[in-house]
Amino acid sequence: MTDAHISLEGxxxxxxxxxxxxxxxxxxxxxxxxxxxxxxxxDWTVLFHIALPGGRTLDRQMILRNIQAT
Amino acid sequence: MGIHSSNPSLRSxxxxxxxxxxxxxxxxxLRWRHSRTVLQIPVFIVAVAMILHGLVGPTLAPKNLATVxxxxxxxxxxxxxxxxxxxxxxxxxxxxLVRNVARRVFRPRFNWxxxxxxxxxxxxxxxxxxxxxxxxxxxSSPWWTASLAVGYFVAVLVVDGFxxxxxxCKFVCPIGQFNFIAxxxxxxxxxxxxxxxxxxxxxxxxxxxxxDILGEQRSPAAGSPVTRAMPGLVILxxxxxxxxxxxxxxxxxxxxxCLDCVHACPHDNVGVISRLPAAELMxxxxxxxxxxxxxxxxxxxxxxxxSFGALLNAxxxxxxxxxxxxxxxxxxxxxxxxxxxxxxxxxxxxxEPAILLGAAAWLTRALGGSKRTLVPLAVRYSxxxxxxGFGMWLAHYGFxxxxxMLTIVPVTQAALASAGVHLLGAPQWTWxxxxxxxxxxxxxxxISLGFAGSLLVVHHLAEEDCPTQPMRAFIPWAxxxxxxxxxxxxxxxxxxxxxxxxxxx
Numbered sequence: 001m002t003d004a005h006i007s008l009e010g011x012x013x014x015x016x017x018x019x020x021x022x023x024x025x026x027x028x029x030x031x032x033x034x035x036x037x038x039x040x041x042x043d044w045t046v047l048f049h050i051a052l053p054g055g056r057t058l059d060r061q062m063i064l065r066n067i068q069a070t
Numbered sequence: 071m072g073i074h075s076s077n078p079s080l081r082s083x084x085x086x087x088x089x090x091x092x093x094x095x096x097x098x099x100l101r102w103r104h105s106r107t108v109l110q111i112p113v114f115i116v117a118v119a120m121i122l123h124g125l126v127g128p129t130l131a132p133k134n135l136a137t138v139x140x141x142x143x144x145x146x147x148x149x150x151x152x153x154x155x156x157x158x159x160x161x162x163x164x165x166x167l168v169r170n171v172a173r174r175v176f177r178p179r180f181n182w183x184x185x186x187x188x189x190x191x192x193x194x195x196x197x198x199x200x201x202x203x204x205x206x207x208x209x210s211s212p213w214w215t216a217s218l219a220v221g222y223f224v225a226v227l228v229v230d231g232f233x234x235x236x237x238x239c240k241f242v243c244p245i246g247q248f249n250f251i252a253x254x255x256x257x258x259x260x261x262x263x264x265x266x267x268x269x270x271x272x273x274x275x276x277x278x279x280x281x282d283i284l285g286e287q288r289s290p291a292a293g294s295p296v297t298r299a300m301p302g303l304v305i306l307x308x309x310x311x312x313x314x315x316x317x318x319x320x321x322x323x324x325x326x327x328c329l330d331c332v333h334a335c336p337h338d339n340v341g342v343i344s345r346l347p348a349a350e351l352m353x354x355x356x357x358x359x360x361x362x363x364x365x366x367x368x369x370x371x372x373x374x375x376x377s378f379g380a381l382l383n384a385x386x387x388x389x390x391x392x393x394x395x396x397x398x399x400x401x402x403x404x405x406x407x408x409x410x411x412x413x414x415x416x417x418x419x420x421x422e423p424a425i426l427l428g429a430a431a432w433l434t435r436a437l438g439g440s441k442r443t444l445v446p447l448a449v450r451y452s453x454x455x456x457x458x459g460f461g462m463w464l465a466h467y468g469f470x471x472x473x474x475m476l477t478i479v480p481v482t483q484a485a486l487a488s489a490g491v492h493l494l495g496a497p498q499w500t501w502x503x504x505x506x507x508x509x510x511x512x513x514x515x516x517i518s519l520g521f522a523g524s525l526l527v528v529h530h531l532a533e534e535d536c537p538t539q540p541m542r543a544f545i546p547w548a549x550x551x552x553x554x555x556x557x558x559x560x561x562x563x564x565x566x567x568x569x570x571x572x573x574x575x
Contacts, residue, residue: 047130
Protein backbone atom coordinates (compact mmCIF):
# COMPACT_ATOMS: atom_id res chain seq x y z
CA MET A 1 0.00 0.00 0.00
CA THR A 2 1.80 3.11 -1.21
CA ASP A 3 0.89 6.77 -1.44
CA ALA A 4 -1.84 6.42 1.15
CA HIS A 5 -2.83 9.18 3.55
CA ILE A 6 -3.06 7.82 7.08
CA SER A 7 -4.52 9.76 10.00
CA LEU A 8 -4.00 8.37 13.47
CA GLU A 9 -6.48 8.84 16.30
CA GLY A 10 -6.01 7.60 19.85
CA UNK A 11 -9.07 7.26 22.09
CA UNK A 12 -9.33 6.37 25.75
CA UNK A 13 -11.79 3.68 26.77
CA UNK A 14 -13.87 6.24 28.70
CA UNK A 15 -16.23 8.44 26.75
CA UNK A 16 -15.66 12.16 26.93
CA UNK A 17 -11.88 12.09 27.04
CA UNK A 18 -10.08 14.12 24.41
CA UNK A 19 -8.73 11.99 21.55
CA UNK A 20 -5.19 12.55 20.34
CA UNK A 21 -4.60 12.85 16.60
CA UNK A 22 -1.61 12.70 14.32
CA UNK A 23 -0.54 11.84 10.77
CA UNK A 24 1.58 8.90 9.64
CA UNK A 25 4.16 9.65 7.00
CA UNK A 26 5.41 7.22 4.37
CA UNK A 27 9.07 6.71 5.24
CA UNK A 28 9.66 4.03 2.64
CA UNK A 29 7.41 2.52 -0.03
CA UNK A 30 4.60 0.86 1.89
CA UNK A 31 6.05 1.74 5.33
CA UNK A 32 4.41 4.43 7.43
CA UNK A 33 5.46 6.00 10.68
CA UNK A 34 3.65 8.38 13.00
CA UNK A 35 3.67 9.48 16.63
CA UNK A 36 0.76 9.71 19.05
CA UNK A 37 1.04 11.37 22.42
CA UNK A 38 -0.85 8.88 24.61
CA UNK A 39 -1.16 11.33 27.48
CA UNK A 40 -3.07 9.23 29.99
CA UNK A 41 -2.48 5.88 31.61
CA UNK A 42 -4.70 2.95 30.77
CA ASP A 43 -6.11 1.29 27.66
CA TRP A 44 -6.10 3.12 24.34
CA THR A 45 -7.75 2.35 21.04
CA VAL A 46 -5.79 3.60 18.04
CA LEU A 47 -7.81 4.22 14.90
CA PHE A 48 -6.17 4.33 11.48
CA HIS A 49 -8.16 6.40 8.99
CA ILE A 50 -6.65 5.43 5.65
CA ALA A 51 -7.27 7.20 2.33
CA LEU A 52 -5.98 5.25 -0.66
CA PRO A 53 -4.83 6.92 -3.88
CA GLY A 54 -7.90 5.78 -5.81
CA GLY A 55 -10.21 7.52 -3.36
CA ARG A 56 -11.08 4.42 -1.35
CA THR A 57 -11.07 4.80 2.41
CA LEU A 58 -10.39 2.25 5.11
CA ASP A 59 -10.63 2.31 8.89
CA ARG A 60 -8.65 -0.04 11.07
CA GLN A 61 -8.23 -0.13 14.82
CA MET A 62 -5.77 -1.51 17.33
CA ILE A 63 -6.12 -1.77 21.11
CA LEU A 64 -3.13 -0.89 23.27
CA ARG A 65 -3.58 -2.13 26.82
CA ASN A 66 -2.12 -0.85 30.04
CA ILE A 67 -0.21 2.13 28.70
CA GLN A 68 1.97 3.59 31.47
CA ALA A 69 3.57 7.00 31.79
CA THR A 70 7.20 7.23 30.73
CA MET B 71 -34.32 35.05 47.73
CA GLY B 72 -35.94 34.04 50.96
CA ILE B 73 -35.29 30.80 52.69
CA HIS B 74 -38.09 28.40 53.39
CA SER B 75 -38.27 25.08 55.08
CA SER B 76 -41.11 22.75 55.86
CA ASN B 77 -39.64 22.50 59.32
CA PRO B 78 -41.10 25.35 61.36
CA SER B 79 -37.91 25.80 63.38
CA LEU B 80 -35.96 26.62 60.23
CA ARG B 81 -38.57 28.73 58.50
CA SER B 82 -38.02 32.43 58.22
CA UNK B 83 -41.19 34.21 59.23
CA UNK B 84 -40.53 37.54 57.58
CA UNK B 85 -38.82 36.50 54.35
CA UNK B 86 -40.96 35.71 51.34
CA UNK B 87 -39.52 32.54 49.88
CA UNK B 88 -38.69 32.23 46.22
CA UNK B 89 -41.26 30.02 44.50
CA UNK B 90 -40.35 28.58 41.10
CA UNK B 91 -44.01 28.10 40.28
CA UNK B 92 -44.51 31.88 40.54
CA UNK B 93 -41.84 32.56 37.91
CA UNK B 94 -43.38 33.66 34.61
CA UNK B 95 -43.41 31.05 31.82
CA UNK B 96 -41.47 28.39 33.80
CA UNK B 97 -43.98 28.43 36.64
CA UNK B 98 -46.91 28.42 34.26
CA UNK B 99 -45.46 25.51 32.35
CA LEU B 100 -44.77 23.45 35.49
CA ARG B 101 -48.27 24.10 36.82
CA TRP B 102 -49.70 22.74 33.58
CA ARG B 103 -50.99 19.20 34.13
CA HIS B 104 -49.13 17.73 31.19
CA SER B 105 -45.80 19.41 31.85
CA ARG B 106 -44.22 16.21 33.17
CA THR B 107 -45.20 14.23 30.09
CA VAL B 108 -43.88 16.98 27.84
CA LEU B 109 -40.55 16.83 29.67
CA GLN B 110 -40.48 13.03 29.64
CA ILE B 111 -41.09 12.56 25.91
CA PRO B 112 -37.80 14.09 24.65
CA VAL B 113 -35.86 12.29 27.38
CA PHE B 114 -37.53 9.04 26.34
CA ILE B 115 -36.62 9.65 22.67
CA VAL B 116 -33.01 10.29 23.67
CA ALA B 117 -33.06 7.12 25.80
CA VAL B 118 -34.32 5.07 22.84
CA ALA B 119 -31.64 6.57 20.58
CA MET B 120 -29.01 5.75 23.20
CA ILE B 121 -30.19 2.16 23.50
CA LEU B 122 -30.30 1.60 19.73
CA HIS B 123 -26.88 3.15 19.22
CA GLY B 124 -25.50 1.23 22.18
CA LEU B 125 -26.72 -2.09 20.80
CA VAL B 126 -25.94 -1.65 17.11
CA GLY B 127 -23.63 1.37 16.88
CA PRO B 128 -19.85 1.70 17.24
CA THR B 129 -18.27 -0.44 19.92
CA LEU B 130 -15.81 2.28 20.86
CA ALA B 131 -17.23 4.11 23.90
CA PRO B 132 -16.16 7.65 22.93
CA LYS B 133 -17.97 7.23 19.59
CA ASN B 134 -21.26 5.90 20.95
CA LEU B 135 -24.29 7.85 22.16
CA ALA B 136 -25.03 5.31 24.92
CA THR B 137 -21.71 5.72 26.70
CA VAL B 138 -21.21 9.42 25.93
CA UNK B 139 -24.67 10.47 27.08
CA UNK B 140 -24.80 8.14 30.10
CA UNK B 141 -21.33 8.55 31.55
CA UNK B 142 -20.47 12.10 30.50
CA UNK B 143 -23.62 14.15 30.10
CA UNK B 144 -26.41 12.49 32.10
CA UNK B 145 -24.37 12.00 35.29
CA UNK B 146 -22.82 15.46 35.15
CA UNK B 147 -26.04 17.30 34.37
CA UNK B 148 -27.82 15.27 37.07
CA UNK B 149 -25.54 16.33 39.92
CA UNK B 150 -25.33 19.93 38.70
CA UNK B 151 -29.12 20.26 38.52
CA UNK B 152 -29.41 18.69 41.98
CA UNK B 153 -26.90 21.21 43.29
CA UNK B 154 -28.45 24.25 41.62
CA UNK B 155 -32.16 23.41 41.76
CA UNK B 156 -33.62 20.07 42.81
CA UNK B 157 -34.66 16.59 41.76
CA UNK B 158 -35.83 17.59 38.30
CA UNK B 159 -34.34 14.49 36.67
CA UNK B 160 -36.92 12.30 38.44
CA UNK B 161 -39.54 14.75 37.16
CA UNK B 162 -38.45 14.03 33.58
CA UNK B 163 -37.86 10.30 34.17
CA UNK B 164 -38.49 8.39 30.92
CA UNK B 165 -39.10 5.13 32.79
CA UNK B 166 -42.19 6.62 34.41
CA LEU B 167 -43.51 7.68 31.01
CA VAL B 168 -43.43 4.07 29.85
CA ARG B 169 -44.93 2.92 33.13
CA ASN B 170 -47.80 5.39 32.85
CA VAL B 171 -48.57 4.21 29.32
CA ALA B 172 -48.43 0.58 30.44
CA ARG B 173 -50.77 1.28 33.35
CA ARG B 174 -53.44 2.32 30.89
CA VAL B 175 -53.55 -1.35 29.96
CA PHE B 176 -52.37 -3.19 33.06
CA ARG B 177 -53.70 -2.13 36.44
CA PRO B 178 -51.44 -3.16 39.32
CA ARG B 179 -53.29 -5.22 41.91
CA PHE B 180 -50.90 -5.57 44.82
CA ASN B 181 -49.52 -3.34 47.49
CA TRP B 182 -45.76 -3.43 47.96
CA UNK B 183 -45.01 -6.00 50.71
CA UNK B 184 -44.85 -4.38 54.13
CA UNK B 185 -41.57 -6.11 54.99
CA UNK B 186 -39.91 -4.51 51.95
CA UNK B 187 -41.10 -0.96 52.60
CA UNK B 188 -37.61 0.34 53.23
CA UNK B 189 -34.46 1.22 51.31
CA UNK B 190 -32.53 -2.04 51.75
CA UNK B 191 -33.30 -3.39 48.26
CA UNK B 192 -32.47 -0.10 46.61
CA UNK B 193 -29.27 0.29 48.64
CA UNK B 194 -28.22 -3.20 47.54
CA UNK B 195 -29.02 -2.30 43.92
CA UNK B 196 -27.06 0.95 44.28
CA UNK B 197 -24.04 -1.06 45.40
CA UNK B 198 -24.69 -3.60 42.63
CA UNK B 199 -24.61 -0.86 39.99
CA UNK B 200 -21.36 0.57 41.39
CA UNK B 201 -19.94 -2.96 41.41
CA UNK B 202 -21.14 -3.74 37.87
CA UNK B 203 -19.71 -0.43 36.68
CA UNK B 204 -16.25 -1.66 37.67
CA UNK B 205 -16.66 -5.37 36.92
CA UNK B 206 -18.15 -4.96 33.44
CA UNK B 207 -16.35 -1.67 32.69
CA UNK B 208 -19.64 -0.06 31.82
CA UNK B 209 -17.96 3.22 30.90
CA SER B 210 -16.15 1.46 28.04
CA SER B 211 -18.99 -0.71 26.81
CA PRO B 212 -21.88 0.76 24.79
CA TRP B 213 -23.56 -2.65 24.70
CA TRP B 214 -23.52 -3.12 28.46
CA THR B 215 -24.63 0.48 29.00
CA ALA B 216 -27.57 0.05 26.62
CA SER B 217 -28.43 -3.29 28.21
CA LEU B 218 -28.50 -1.64 31.63
CA ALA B 219 -30.99 0.94 30.32
CA VAL B 220 -33.14 -1.83 28.79
CA GLY B 221 -32.99 -3.72 32.08
CA TYR B 222 -34.15 -0.59 33.85
CA PHE B 223 -37.22 -0.27 31.60
CA VAL B 224 -38.05 -3.95 32.15
CA ALA B 225 -37.63 -3.66 35.92
CA VAL B 226 -39.92 -0.62 36.06
CA LEU B 227 -42.61 -2.37 34.06
CA VAL B 228 -42.42 -5.53 36.14
CA VAL B 229 -42.41 -3.83 39.56
CA ASP B 230 -44.98 -1.17 38.82
CA GLY B 231 -46.98 -3.60 36.71
CA PHE B 232 -47.64 -5.72 39.76
CA UNK B 233 -47.49 -3.18 42.57
CA UNK B 234 -49.55 -0.07 43.11
CA UNK B 235 -48.40 3.51 43.53
CA UNK B 236 -44.76 4.40 42.84
CA UNK B 237 -43.29 1.26 44.37
CA UNK B 238 -40.34 1.22 41.98
CA CYS B 239 -39.40 4.84 42.70
CA LYS B 240 -39.73 4.58 46.46
CA PHE B 241 -38.37 1.11 47.18
CA VAL B 242 -36.33 -0.12 44.21
CA CYS B 243 -34.82 2.55 41.94
CA PRO B 244 -31.14 3.09 42.79
CA ILE B 245 -30.90 6.22 40.65
CA GLY B 246 -33.92 7.57 42.48
CA GLN B 247 -32.30 6.93 45.87
CA PHE B 248 -29.18 8.73 44.67
CA ASN B 249 -31.37 11.67 43.66
CA PHE B 250 -33.37 11.60 46.91
CA ILE B 251 -30.35 11.69 49.19
CA ALA B 252 -28.51 14.24 47.03
CA UNK B 253 -31.58 16.47 46.84
CA UNK B 254 -31.41 16.98 50.61
CA UNK B 255 -28.73 19.47 49.54
CA UNK B 256 -30.81 21.15 46.84
CA UNK B 257 -31.97 24.73 47.23
CA UNK B 258 -35.54 23.98 46.10
CA UNK B 259 -38.20 21.85 47.73
CA UNK B 260 -41.79 20.95 46.84
CA UNK B 261 -43.61 22.33 49.88
CA UNK B 262 -46.78 23.98 51.10
CA UNK B 263 -46.92 27.73 50.82
CA UNK B 264 -49.14 28.48 53.82
CA UNK B 265 -49.57 25.72 56.42
CA UNK B 266 -52.74 27.36 57.72
CA UNK B 267 -54.45 26.69 54.39
CA UNK B 268 -53.71 22.96 54.78
CA UNK B 269 -55.10 23.04 58.32
CA UNK B 270 -58.46 24.13 56.90
CA UNK B 271 -58.35 21.70 53.96
CA UNK B 272 -60.98 18.95 54.19
CA UNK B 273 -60.21 16.93 51.07
CA UNK B 274 -56.42 16.32 51.30
CA UNK B 275 -56.25 15.90 47.54
CA UNK B 276 -52.45 16.28 47.62
CA UNK B 277 -52.19 12.71 48.87
CA UNK B 278 -55.54 11.19 47.95
CA UNK B 279 -55.87 12.62 44.47
CA UNK B 280 -59.14 13.21 42.67
CA UNK B 281 -61.35 10.57 41.08
CA ASP B 282 -64.39 10.65 38.87
CA ILE B 283 -67.33 9.20 40.79
CA LEU B 284 -70.40 8.61 38.65
CA GLY B 285 -69.36 11.35 36.28
CA GLU B 286 -68.82 13.78 39.08
CA GLN B 287 -65.42 14.95 40.34
CA ARG B 288 -64.87 14.21 43.99
CA SER B 289 -62.06 13.69 46.42
CA PRO B 290 -62.76 10.34 48.03
CA ALA B 291 -62.14 9.95 51.70
CA ALA B 292 -59.69 7.09 52.09
CA GLY B 293 -61.50 3.83 52.63
CA SER B 294 -64.92 5.43 52.26
CA PRO B 295 -67.78 3.10 51.28
CA VAL B 296 -67.87 4.67 47.82
CA THR B 297 -64.22 3.92 46.99
CA ARG B 298 -64.41 0.46 48.51
CA ALA B 299 -67.46 -0.37 46.45
CA MET B 300 -66.08 1.09 43.21
CA PRO B 301 -62.38 0.28 42.99
CA GLY B 302 -62.26 1.02 39.24
CA LEU B 303 -62.95 4.74 39.57
CA VAL B 304 -61.20 6.87 36.99
CA ILE B 305 -58.30 8.81 38.47
CA LEU B 306 -58.56 12.42 37.36
CA UNK B 307 -55.47 13.55 39.21
CA UNK B 308 -53.09 11.42 41.23
CA UNK B 309 -52.13 12.37 44.72
CA UNK B 310 -48.59 11.69 45.94
CA UNK B 311 -47.67 8.16 44.90
CA UNK B 312 -44.77 8.12 47.34
CA UNK B 313 -46.98 8.64 50.39
CA UNK B 314 -45.73 12.14 51.18
CA UNK B 315 -48.53 14.15 52.76
CA UNK B 316 -47.63 17.76 51.98
CA UNK B 317 -48.51 19.36 55.34
CA UNK B 318 -46.30 16.79 57.12
CA UNK B 319 -43.64 16.51 54.43
CA UNK B 320 -40.15 17.57 55.51
CA UNK B 321 -37.45 18.10 52.92
CA UNK B 322 -36.78 16.34 49.63
CA UNK B 323 -36.31 12.74 50.74
CA UNK B 324 -38.49 10.47 48.58
CA UNK B 325 -39.79 13.40 46.53
CA UNK B 326 -39.60 12.86 42.76
CA UNK B 327 -40.71 16.43 41.97
CA CYS B 328 -43.52 14.83 39.92
CA LEU B 329 -45.71 17.78 40.95
CA ASP B 330 -48.81 15.59 41.32
CA CYS B 331 -49.45 17.35 44.63
CA VAL B 332 -49.21 20.73 42.90
CA HIS B 333 -51.79 19.71 40.32
CA ALA B 334 -54.02 18.04 42.92
CA CYS B 335 -54.14 20.82 45.50
CA PRO B 336 -57.49 22.62 45.08
CA HIS B 337 -56.14 25.64 46.98
CA ASP B 338 -53.03 26.20 44.84
CA ASN B 339 -51.06 25.93 48.08
CA VAL B 340 -48.09 23.81 46.96
CA GLY B 341 -45.02 25.44 45.46
CA VAL B 342 -41.42 24.70 44.53
CA ILE B 343 -39.89 26.81 47.22
CA SER B 344 -36.41 27.93 48.21
CA ARG B 345 -34.90 26.63 51.41
CA LEU B 346 -31.51 26.27 53.08
CA PRO B 347 -29.64 23.34 51.45
CA ALA B 348 -28.75 20.60 53.96
CA ALA B 349 -30.97 22.14 56.65
CA GLU B 350 -33.17 19.06 56.58
CA LEU B 351 -30.16 16.95 57.60
CA MET B 352 -29.78 18.99 60.79
CA UNK B 353 -33.25 18.34 62.15
CA UNK B 354 -35.10 15.19 63.02
CA UNK B 355 -38.83 15.78 62.97
CA UNK B 356 -41.22 13.03 61.99
CA UNK B 357 -41.45 13.08 58.21
CA UNK B 358 -44.49 12.04 56.25
CA UNK B 359 -43.91 8.75 54.44
CA UNK B 360 -40.53 8.31 56.12
CA UNK B 361 -40.70 8.67 59.89
CA UNK B 362 -37.67 9.83 61.83
CA UNK B 363 -34.30 9.90 60.05
CA UNK B 364 -32.70 8.83 63.33
CA UNK B 365 -34.79 5.64 63.35
CA UNK B 366 -34.14 4.71 59.73
CA UNK B 367 -31.04 2.52 59.57
CA UNK B 368 -31.81 1.81 55.90
CA UNK B 369 -31.69 5.50 54.95
CA UNK B 370 -28.54 5.91 57.04
CA UNK B 371 -27.06 3.00 55.05
CA UNK B 372 -28.04 4.84 51.88
CA UNK B 373 -26.27 7.95 53.17
CA UNK B 374 -23.16 5.89 53.95
CA UNK B 375 -23.11 4.15 50.55
CA UNK B 376 -23.73 7.52 48.89
CA SER B 377 -20.84 9.16 50.77
CA PHE B 378 -18.23 6.41 50.74
CA GLY B 379 -19.36 5.16 47.32
CA ALA B 380 -18.43 8.57 45.91
CA LEU B 381 -14.82 7.95 46.87
CA LEU B 382 -14.93 4.34 45.72
CA ASN B 383 -16.34 5.25 42.31
CA ALA B 384 -13.59 7.84 41.80
CA UNK B 385 -10.95 5.44 43.16
CA UNK B 386 -11.82 3.04 40.32
CA UNK B 387 -10.49 5.58 37.81
CA UNK B 388 -7.04 6.31 39.22
CA UNK B 389 -3.73 4.47 39.07
CA UNK B 390 -3.47 3.29 42.72
CA UNK B 391 -6.50 1.03 42.31
CA UNK B 392 -4.60 -1.09 39.79
CA UNK B 393 -1.63 -1.43 42.10
CA UNK B 394 -3.99 -2.42 44.93
CA UNK B 395 -5.86 -5.00 42.87
CA UNK B 396 -2.64 -6.46 41.50
CA UNK B 397 -1.36 -6.82 45.07
CA UNK B 398 -4.64 -8.37 46.23
CA UNK B 399 -4.74 -10.71 43.25
CA UNK B 400 -1.22 -11.90 44.02
CA UNK B 401 -1.99 -12.24 47.73
CA UNK B 402 -5.10 -14.32 47.07
CA UNK B 403 -3.66 -16.10 44.04
CA UNK B 404 -6.67 -15.23 41.93
CA UNK B 405 -6.86 -13.96 38.38
CA UNK B 406 -10.56 -13.26 38.38
CA UNK B 407 -11.72 -9.73 38.94
CA UNK B 408 -14.88 -10.29 40.99
CA UNK B 409 -13.35 -11.49 44.29
CA UNK B 410 -10.72 -8.74 44.25
CA UNK B 411 -13.37 -6.13 43.55
CA UNK B 412 -15.52 -7.66 46.28
CA UNK B 413 -12.75 -7.12 48.83
CA UNK B 414 -12.20 -3.54 47.69
CA UNK B 415 -15.93 -2.82 47.92
CA UNK B 416 -16.23 -4.47 51.35
CA UNK B 417 -13.30 -2.39 52.56
CA UNK B 418 -14.69 0.90 51.27
CA UNK B 419 -18.38 0.38 52.00
CA UNK B 420 -18.33 -1.77 55.14
CA UNK B 421 -15.00 -1.79 56.97
CA GLU B 422 -14.04 1.85 56.49
CA PRO B 423 -17.44 3.28 57.52
CA ALA B 424 -17.67 0.83 60.43
CA ILE B 425 -14.24 1.87 61.75
CA LEU B 426 -14.64 5.61 61.20
CA LEU B 427 -18.24 5.94 62.35
CA GLY B 428 -17.79 3.41 65.16
CA ALA B 429 -14.76 5.24 66.54
CA ALA B 430 -16.45 8.64 66.26
CA ALA B 431 -19.61 7.35 67.95
CA TRP B 432 -17.58 5.81 70.76
CA LEU B 433 -15.67 9.07 71.29
CA THR B 434 -18.92 11.06 71.23
CA ARG B 435 -20.19 8.95 74.10
CA ALA B 436 -16.89 8.89 75.96
CA LEU B 437 -16.00 12.59 75.58
CA GLY B 438 -19.31 14.32 75.03
CA GLY B 439 -21.42 12.18 77.30
CA SER B 440 -24.09 11.60 74.68
CA LYS B 441 -26.96 9.52 76.00
CA ARG B 442 -27.40 7.63 72.72
CA THR B 443 -25.84 4.23 72.23
CA LEU B 444 -23.31 3.58 69.45
CA VAL B 445 -25.58 2.49 66.61
CA PRO B 446 -28.16 5.31 67.02
CA LEU B 447 -25.27 7.78 67.23
CA ALA B 448 -23.70 6.42 64.05
CA VAL B 449 -27.11 6.46 62.32
CA ARG B 450 -27.82 10.06 63.33
CA TYR B 451 -24.41 11.45 62.34
CA SER B 452 -24.13 9.43 59.12
CA UNK B 453 -26.46 11.96 57.48
CA UNK B 454 -23.84 14.62 58.12
CA UNK B 455 -21.51 12.91 55.63
CA UNK B 456 -23.93 13.40 52.73
CA UNK B 457 -22.60 16.89 51.78
CA UNK B 458 -19.04 15.54 51.60
CA GLY B 459 -20.16 12.63 49.48
CA PHE B 460 -22.10 14.95 47.21
CA GLY B 461 -19.03 17.17 46.88
CA MET B 462 -17.05 14.17 45.64
CA TRP B 463 -19.79 13.08 43.22
CA LEU B 464 -19.87 16.65 41.90
CA ALA B 465 -16.09 16.76 41.54
CA HIS B 466 -15.98 13.41 39.72
CA TYR B 467 -19.00 13.71 37.48
CA GLY B 468 -18.41 17.44 36.99
CA PHE B 469 -14.90 16.62 35.74
CA UNK B 470 -16.21 14.30 33.02
CA UNK B 471 -19.04 16.68 32.16
CA UNK B 472 -16.98 19.83 31.83
CA UNK B 473 -13.99 18.21 30.10
CA UNK B 474 -16.19 16.23 27.70
CA MET B 475 -19.31 18.35 27.28
CA LEU B 476 -18.81 19.05 23.53
CA THR B 477 -18.19 15.41 22.60
CA ILE B 478 -21.93 15.00 22.13
CA VAL B 479 -21.68 17.09 18.93
CA PRO B 480 -19.39 14.81 16.84
CA VAL B 481 -20.95 11.67 18.32
CA THR B 482 -24.44 12.83 17.33
CA GLN B 483 -23.17 13.89 13.89
CA ALA B 484 -21.63 10.45 13.37
CA ALA B 485 -24.78 8.68 14.62
CA LEU B 486 -26.96 10.71 12.26
CA ALA B 487 -24.51 10.18 9.40
CA SER B 488 -24.78 6.42 9.91
CA ALA B 489 -28.53 6.86 9.43
CA GLY B 490 -27.93 8.87 6.24
CA VAL B 491 -28.39 12.33 7.75
CA HIS B 492 -25.33 14.54 7.31
CA LEU B 493 -25.25 17.69 9.42
CA LEU B 494 -22.61 20.39 9.84
CA GLY B 495 -19.90 18.61 7.87
CA ALA B 496 -17.51 15.95 9.11
CA PRO B 497 -17.52 15.20 12.86
CA GLN B 498 -14.81 17.12 14.69
CA TRP B 499 -13.61 14.48 17.14
CA THR B 500 -11.27 16.87 18.87
CA TRP B 501 -14.27 18.81 20.21
CA UNK B 502 -14.21 17.89 23.87
CA UNK B 503 -14.70 20.53 26.54
CA UNK B 504 -12.89 22.67 29.08
CA UNK B 505 -9.19 22.02 29.70
CA UNK B 506 -8.37 19.96 32.80
CA UNK B 507 -6.49 22.84 34.44
CA UNK B 508 -9.69 24.92 34.30
CA UNK B 509 -11.83 22.13 35.76
CA UNK B 510 -9.46 21.26 38.64
CA UNK B 511 -10.32 24.39 40.70
CA UNK B 512 -14.01 23.60 40.23
CA UNK B 513 -13.42 20.12 41.61
CA UNK B 514 -11.62 21.57 44.62
CA UNK B 515 -14.51 23.99 45.08
CA UNK B 516 -17.08 21.19 45.07
CA ILE B 517 -15.13 19.16 47.62
CA SER B 518 -14.60 22.24 49.80
CA LEU B 519 -18.29 23.08 49.62
CA GLY B 520 -19.19 19.55 50.66
CA PHE B 521 -16.64 19.62 53.48
CA ALA B 522 -18.02 22.90 54.81
CA GLY B 523 -21.58 21.56 54.56
CA SER B 524 -20.72 18.41 56.48
CA LEU B 525 -18.97 20.40 59.21
CA LEU B 526 -22.03 22.65 59.56
CA VAL B 527 -24.37 19.68 59.88
CA VAL B 528 -22.03 17.94 62.35
CA HIS B 529 -21.82 21.09 64.45
CA HIS B 530 -25.60 21.44 64.52
CA LEU B 531 -26.05 17.79 65.52
CA ALA B 532 -23.36 18.10 68.19
CA GLU B 533 -25.09 21.12 69.71
CA GLU B 534 -28.33 19.20 69.81
CA ASP B 535 -26.75 16.01 71.09
CA CYS B 536 -24.47 17.47 73.77
CA PRO B 537 -25.81 20.96 74.54
CA THR B 538 -23.40 21.58 77.42
CA GLN B 539 -20.21 20.45 75.63
CA PRO B 540 -20.94 20.44 71.91
CA MET B 541 -17.27 20.62 70.88
CA ARG B 542 -16.62 17.24 72.49
CA ALA B 543 -19.18 15.68 70.18
CA PHE B 544 -18.15 17.85 67.25
CA ILE B 545 -14.44 16.98 67.20
CA PRO B 546 -14.69 13.22 66.53
CA TRP B 547 -17.11 13.71 63.66
CA ALA B 548 -15.18 16.67 62.31
CA UNK B 549 -12.15 14.38 62.29
CA UNK B 550 -14.11 11.87 60.19
CA UNK B 551 -14.97 14.70 57.79
CA UNK B 552 -11.30 15.71 57.61
CA UNK B 553 -10.28 12.12 56.78
CA UNK B 554 -12.89 11.84 54.02
CA UNK B 555 -12.16 15.35 52.74
CA UNK B 556 -8.41 14.71 52.54
CA UNK B 557 -9.04 11.36 50.85
CA UNK B 558 -11.20 13.15 48.29
CA UNK B 559 -8.52 15.74 47.54
CA UNK B 560 -5.84 13.02 47.36
CA UNK B 561 -7.99 11.07 44.90
CA UNK B 562 -8.49 14.13 42.76
CA UNK B 563 -4.75 14.59 42.28
CA UNK B 564 -4.01 10.96 41.44
CA UNK B 565 -3.13 10.21 37.82
CA UNK B 566 -6.18 8.98 35.97
CA UNK B 567 -5.96 5.54 34.48
CA UNK B 568 -8.73 3.93 32.48
CA UNK B 569 -8.43 0.31 31.71
CA UNK B 570 -11.22 -1.73 30.25
CA UNK B 571 -10.15 -4.56 32.54
CA UNK B 572 -9.32 -3.96 36.17
CA UNK B 573 -6.90 -6.86 36.39
CA UNK B 574 -4.94 -5.53 33.43
CA UNK B 575 -6.05 -8.00 30.82
